[in-house]
Amino acid sequence: MTDLFTRHKPLLESALKALETREFWTPFPEVPSGKIYGETAKEEGESSYAALLGSAFDLPGHPEEGRVGSEVSPWGAELGITYPAAAPETLVAASEQAAPAFADSSVEVRTGALLEALVRLNKMSFLLGHATMHTTGQAFAMAFQAGGPHAQDRGLEALAMAYSELTRSARDAVWEKPQGKHAPLVIEKHWELVPRGIALTVGCNTFPTWNGYPGIFASLATGNPVIVKPHPRAILPLALTVRVLREVFVEAGLPQDAVLLAVDTPDAQITKELAAHEKVALIDYTGSTAFADWIRANSRAQVFTEEAGVNSVTITGTDDFAGMCANLAFSLSLYSGQMCTSPQNLYIPRGGIDTDEGEKTFDAVAEGIKQAIDALLSDPARAAGVCGTIVNPATLERIASARGAGRVIRDSAETGHGRSATPLMVVVEGADGPQNDECFGPVSFLVPCDSAEDAIARAACVARSKGAITAALYATDEALIRRAAKAFAQAGVNLSVNLTGNIYVNQSAAFSDFHVTGANPAGNASLTDAAFVAPRFRRVMIRWPKAA
């Protein structure tokens, strides 16, 4: 059953090459077009999604002790889908049972099956788009991209990196040590690749596939069975994924229970029980720092995390004021700030900045961004298309509370579609305040600073101390940019400089951008470097004297 590997080897080789060059590459087109995905793909995606609603999700052969599922689209409708549920102990036992055969399978068989699964998932991108839209509350265009091809890219990236690590040293060697005038010592050696153990992926509500695939594919590639624990409000995208993986595993002669779905309800979550289980050896987690701390304190597993952070924009000058404002307007509005890459704090000198439109006061900069947001969101349908909806009602409370933090420049409002909220902009004075913690959602804090240098220092400081996944800088002085580059590098945060036009600080592209550096408190799971993959398996040797 290595024919899947042979079939997809060119895909793997291109991915391996892209990991080195870090240039643009993807095999999974991001445009939801019939010309690419087939003329009927759009309709089929819609009808497949509709067919799932209000029904029992079929997962043949999966452990099932009951049914749970209470997903409600932030766009309005209840999904009414139930999934097979089982106790953590049942799932761990099934995982353990699948483990030996899965560990014994060859790298080529596993890699081939996982490549095939990604290709099949890609063909389902319209369905995954609808599933992602109605669990995360993203607008469809974004849900298609982030839930479909971009997530598949991240899965492929992790798979390729795992393949690279699994094959980087010989599996067999003849070790021949000279002995001067005597005959050499000749030892034959063979290495087994031993997976670490049961892996747990704890999914998030906002990007269940994009954040989930790297750990899932890295663990499966390295021979670890994976228990996929979706967020109870965003099960469907991962349930579809698990189903595809299990189908391919069966076809490839692999144990289908090497990947399991662990569903629960918001009122009775099983994440802690799974994470603390002594048999769980690997955990991939996306979510709050508080829960990540709990996992680290209570689990014996190797833990990879993406946690909270405070992303920033530092504005010290620009030669394209309108372009800057338009770019930031989109970054602040996109998915209502619910991306781990969304900017939160805007550090601006209180004395204003130089621009191509002349000097701009602090208030003029704030007003420029506000007006750009207003323009972007003036049409309700377009506003909903950019902002999507608010996935967690608690975010609305955070917005309400943030209103009181300072002078409101722009108030948050509904788009008219679903549970929604457009960006709130608040000026906060002083060193202490809500800007020093993550305020997840469409809230930005404008922080007046003493100077450009002070602005950079404060943005870098919050990244270093509270974590950050992105930082943006607008500046025209090359020496200042160099100093800022150094400060943000030391804070361990990726920096985007002078973005205007159609590229945004929120965007993180597989095969090029390492998402989460691992160098500040925002997490240690760098997608995808060797450190993310190498500890998922070990090499164990057997050696013996070579027969004369």
Next chain:
Amino acid sequence: MTDLFTRHKPLLESALKALETREFWTPFPEVPSGKIYGETAKEEGESSYAALLGSAFDLPGHPEEGRVGSEVSPWGAELGITYPAAAPETLVAASEQAAPAFADSSVEVRTGALLEALVRLNKMSFLLGHATMHTTGQAFAMAFQAGGPHAQDRGLEALAMAYSELTRSARDAVWEKPQGKHAPLVIEKHWELVPRGIALTVGCNTFPTWNGYPGIFASLATGNPVIVKPHPRAILPLALTVRVLREVFVEAGLPQDAVLLAVDTPDAQITKELAAHEKVALIDYTGSTAFADWIRANSRAQVFTEEAGVNSVTITGTDDFAGMCANLAFSLSLYSGQMCTSPQNLYIPRGGIDTDEGEKTFDAVAEGIKQAIDALLSDPARAAGVCGTIVNPATLERIASARGAGRVIRDSAETGHGRSATPLMVVVEGADGPQNDECFGPVSFLVPCDSAEDAIARAACVARSKGAITAALYATDEALIRRAAKAFAQAGVNLSVNLTGNIYVNQSAAFSDFHVTGANPAGNASLTDAAFVAPRFRRVMIRWPKAA
């Protein structure tokens, strides 16, 4: 100052190649011969060592708030050397001060300097041999090899792996994303390699350089300043190493405080204060599991360990009984069982085994090994040359206590040279007993088993539950060997099968054997795989639109 890199590039390239093929390779000859190291090398090593005794060890420019040093050779003499000492806070501050310039240095400058340091250390191997002999208590031949060339091999291996990781993906890229009929998006990207932070190496008493070099060279290569904290009884080999590194750093324009020596005395150790320091981001530790647990509980650092384990020999049959006994005699006697690779438990079917000399009862097998040890150690000078001395007086107490654990087959005795003890062999009955924990030193427990399968199961079980770095098997049945290979692989322990002649289970060769698999409780520091190196640095990006 990249000329050191250019000069040593062929060495690096050979090392990189060896990491892939895992075949025999070393640039550092293990034979202490004047023909290789120069006709005067032996004498110079002796006189250099003699000159150090009873004096203040010179470490120019090193932080110094006092002098400590109380090393006493297990062979008898006091070394009388004092080293510059400073408080942990002073050392951390010096390390912090060196960090930015060290982080800013290029991969080539650091790699070139570290290659040069290894070459210089190699030329000093006779001196390092004496230093190692009189701190670890090894006999000179072993001290030369383990403290000199074999340690240098391990350092080079880690350095090469680090170089491989540092250079595996582009540092600069132009990311050009097609936009259909529109002009492509073109983004320039640059990645900084950001070291993790201050690294601490906690040295051990028995193999200060061999166990220390991998972490030291991996951390330095990836730009982290290193504080080397030797065991208070084995400072000199690491002090010499730190001196060479600091000298080369100065010549290469690197901050010499990027490597510091942290000395203390047995009565007032500073390891805990250093390990728990909030600025310490990486720890390499070799020693007890109890202290490793303390570090894990009290440190925020990424921790790499080699801890306790229970190594085993499983004897189910042999077609060379005399060869097996002679081989095991050497493995059990070498450095009096004070190697992390020394066998401890001998699992033997109580019904005896088949051999080329006919059936052998359990007692006959035990007697064969005992007689081989007696023969090996019959000459006191040779006994001292094989056994060396006992480095820690507590080991003598463990031997005394182990005598009472069962039927003594062979008693431990002195060699007549230094503080010494030859192997003790004790038959222990039952499933519980001292054989289920590490008994560091020249103690072997012979465990009667119900069958060959039972012997394998028990050896694999103790490796899995208590950790193990080595396992040996003697067997003639191919199917049994295959089953054993699987059991030991699942226990995460490297297995040597049917070793006779001049290759021993204790031996772990750089560039070929991964020392410590990381797959059982004996530690997570696999020397040297990508998982050991990759987390020591991070990649942080800056990106900006490419100017039209």
